[in-house]
Amino acid sequence: MNERVYFFDTTLRDGEQTPGVNLNQEEKVEIALRLEQLGIDVIEAGFAAASPGDAAAVRAVANAVTKPLVVSLARANKGDIDAVINAFTGIENVGIHIFIATSPIHREKKLFMSKEEVIKKAVECVSYAAQYFKHVEFSCEDATRTELDFLREVAEHVIEAGATVLNFPDTVGYTTPEEYAQLFQYILEHTKGVENVRLSCHCHDDLGLAASNSIAAIKAGALQVEGCVNGIGERAGNVALEEVAALLETRKDYYQKETGINLTEIAKTSKLISRLTGVSVPPNKAVIGNNAFAHSSGIHQDGVIKDKTTYEILKPESVGFVETKLVLGKLSGRNALKKRYEELGYSITQEQLKEVFTKFKELADRKKEIFDEDIIALLETKTSEQTSTYTFKDLSLQVLANKDYRAFVHILKEDGSVIEGIAEGNGPIDAIYKGIDQGLNIKAELIDYKIKSISRGKDSIGEVFVKIKHEEALYQGRAIHVDIIFASASAYIDAINRVVSLQSSYASAEIKN
Numbered sequence: 075m076n077e078r079v080y081f082f083d084t085t086l087r088d089g090e091q092t093p094g095v096n097l098n099q100e101e102k103v104e105i106a107l108r109l110e111q112l113g114i115d116v117i118e119a120g121f122a123a124a125s126p127g128d129a130a131a132v133r134a135v136a137n138a139v140t141k142p143l144v145v146s147l148a149r150a151n152k153g154d155i156d157a158v159i160n161a162f163t164g165i166e167n168v169g170i171h172i173f174i175a176t177s178p179i180h181r182e183k184k185l186f187m188s189k190e191e192v193i194k195k196a197v198e199c200v201s202y203a204a205q206y207f208k209h210v211e212f213s214c215e216d217a218t219r220t221e222l223d224f225l226r227e228v229a230e231h232v233i234e235a236g237a238t239v240l241n242f243p244d245t246v247g248y249t250t251p252e253e254y255a256q257l258f259q260y261i262l263e264h265t266k267g268v269e270n271v272r273l274s275c276h277c278h279d280d281l282g283l284a285a286s287n288s289i290a291a292i293k294a295g296a297l298q299v300e301g302c303v304n305g306i307g308e309r310a311g312n313v314a315l316e317e318v319a320a321l322l323e324t325r326k327d328y329y330q331k332e333t334g335i336n337l338t339e340i341a342k343t344s345k346l347i348s349r350l351t352g353v354s355v356p357p358n359k360a361v362i363g364n365n366a367f368a369h370s371s372g373i374h375q376d377g378v379i380k381d382k383t384t385y386e387i388l389k390p391e392s393v394g395f396v397e398t399k400l401v402l403g404k405l406s407g408r409n410a411l412k413k414r415y416e417e418l419g420y421s422i423t424q425e426q427l428k429e430v431f432t433k434f435k436e437l438a439d440r441k442k443e444i445f446d447e448d449i450i451a452l453l454e455t456k457t458s459e460q461t462s463t464y465t466f467k468d469l470s471l472q473v474l475a476n477k478d479y480r481a482f483v484h485i486l487k488e489d490g491s492v493i494e495g496i497a498e499g500n501g502p503i504d505a506i507y508k509g510i511d512q513g514l515n516i517k518a519e520l521i522d523y524k525i526k527s528i529s530r531g532k533d534s535i536g537e538v539f540v541k542i543k544h545e546e547a548l549y550q551g552r553a554i555h556v557d558i559i560f561a562s563a564s565a566y567i568d569a570i571n572r573v574v575s576l577q578s579s580y581a582s583a584e585i586k587n
């Protein structure tokens with residue numbers, strides 16, 4: 075039978091210590107209710123002595139949830155403990171979390187207390203709190219910079235005084251996985267009465283080791299893990315609880331632990347906390363980042379299309395995400411492009427795919443992200459260009475002294491020759507269109523010109539529609555490109571191609587007649 079690891083969430087206390095975060099009572103209750111859905115065992119709702127508002131919020135959270143135990147933090151002094159007793163008066167399923175620093179640095183430089191004084195204070199406070207609460211957690215703040223034998227001594231005293239959970243926080247994110255595991259092994263092997271308490275780990279991420287340290291503690295015998303959803307918290311934050319939960323589930327083969335966490339609630343919980351705290355989740359964040367289940371390179375996309383397990387160790391839906399994302403971009407391959415077309419309802423042949431893929435790569439070189447609208451436009455443009463007599467090649471523009479423009483336009487003819495048109499106009503588009511007329515020796519009147527962006531972002535594709543009049547008949551043209559000048563010239567040439575194609579069909583009809 076696998077051992078059960080308890081999840082202690084301190085998003086509402088240590089998470090609120092994130093610079094700039096301030097949660098009001100309603101927000102705390104909303105988060106707590108979501109943490110309950112997530113399957114959190116213990117919710118640290120705040121620090122009752124910090125302010126009357128926090129005391130009221132701690133009480134409101136305890137009244138709102140039914141399953142999790144709710145605790146409030148307190149320093150090792152009677153005033154802080156009384157604030158917790160008052161906040162929880164008349165409420166069941168609540169507890170207290172008392173802490174005092176044990177490390178020489180904190181004893182000497184912050185508390186100005188000797189080892190004996192620290193122990194005396196800890197014992198007095200735990201005994202007092204144990205008269206009011208069945209659940210008394212005691213934390214040795216800065217445990218990882220504390221002498222091991224002093225930690226053991228403190229532990230034995232507070233166990234005797236009535237503590238039910240003993241926490242050894244890595245308050246400043248200083249420890250390493252090996253060292254943290256040794257701390258727990260030492261306490262488990264040498265502390266009198268340790269079998270009567272639950273050992274807990276609490277890690278900060280100052281050196282990026284919060285998850286590794288927490289999991290090392292669990293492997294060494296800690297049965298409770300403390301942290302915050304999204305890894306928020308003081309300085310570099312606390313361990314992200316969703317990472318520990320996903321790790322214990324994904325590697326159950328190795329860790330052999332059970333948890334009460336409903337993994338499918340993770341995405342919802344993370345989003346709510348991000349919204350209410352205003353702390354956004356980095357896209358590359360493990361488990362919950364927007365890119366956690368997004369694949370952007372051709373070889374990975376091909377593997378995922380064939381079988382998701384090639385590049386996914388976690389199913390996105392198992393942590394509440396909707397689906398795996400294949401992000402199309404310059405590193406994508408044909409298989410991913412074809413799959414996206416199929417998902418969008420287009421069935422394309424290998425031949426079509428080959429042609430559109432070249433255009434896709436050209437576009438991807440110019441654009442950061444390719445959206446569905448872009449690839450649909452690529453496919454549709456391909457079809458219209460198949461009948462082209464003329465194709466826009468390139469152009470250059472000069473601004474003249476009188477602010478008019480001069481355009482040099484190069485047009486590719488079906489037979490491979492290049493035609494140059496030069497003209498001046500009172501704006502870039504006017505000059506380009508006159509240059510095209512001049513080069514192709516055609517007289518057309520621009521009746522309408524519309525431009526719109528097809529997808530999102532500054533590098534979005536522009537789509538240009540033109541309507542021209544030639545010998546009393548109207549023709550329309552359309553083109554897309556990330557460069558709107560390019561799209562404008564191509565759309566005009568598209569309309570002229572329709573003039574030419576109509577003229578040549580008249581000519582062949584006349585020959586037949």
Ligand SMILES: CC(=O)SCCNC(=O)CCNC(=O)[C@H](O)C(C)(C)COP(=O)(O)OP(=O)(O)OC[C@H]1O[C@@H](n2cnc3c(N)ncnc32)[C@H](O)[C@@H]1OP(=O)(O)O
Pocket residue numbers: 088091121123124125148149150151173174175184185215245308
């Ligand atoms: C590792 C952690 O995350 S611990 C939790 C940190 N969270 C917070 O501090 C948020 C809430 N804090 C607050 O609102 C305020 O700091 C209060 C209300 C608790 C205390 O405010 P003040 O009385 O003005 O004290 P202040 O914050 O300036 O200094 C802290 C005092 O507590 C003492 N202290 C610190 N930790 C403890 C402890 N565990 N047990 C007893 N005393 C402690 C300090 O030595 C200092 O005492 P001093 O005033 O005699 O020098």
Ligand SMILES: CC(C)C(=O)C(=O)O
Pocket residue numbers: 088147173213214215216241243244245246276278
């Ligand atoms: C109060 C304790 C548990 C704490 O937050 C820390 O040491 O980081």
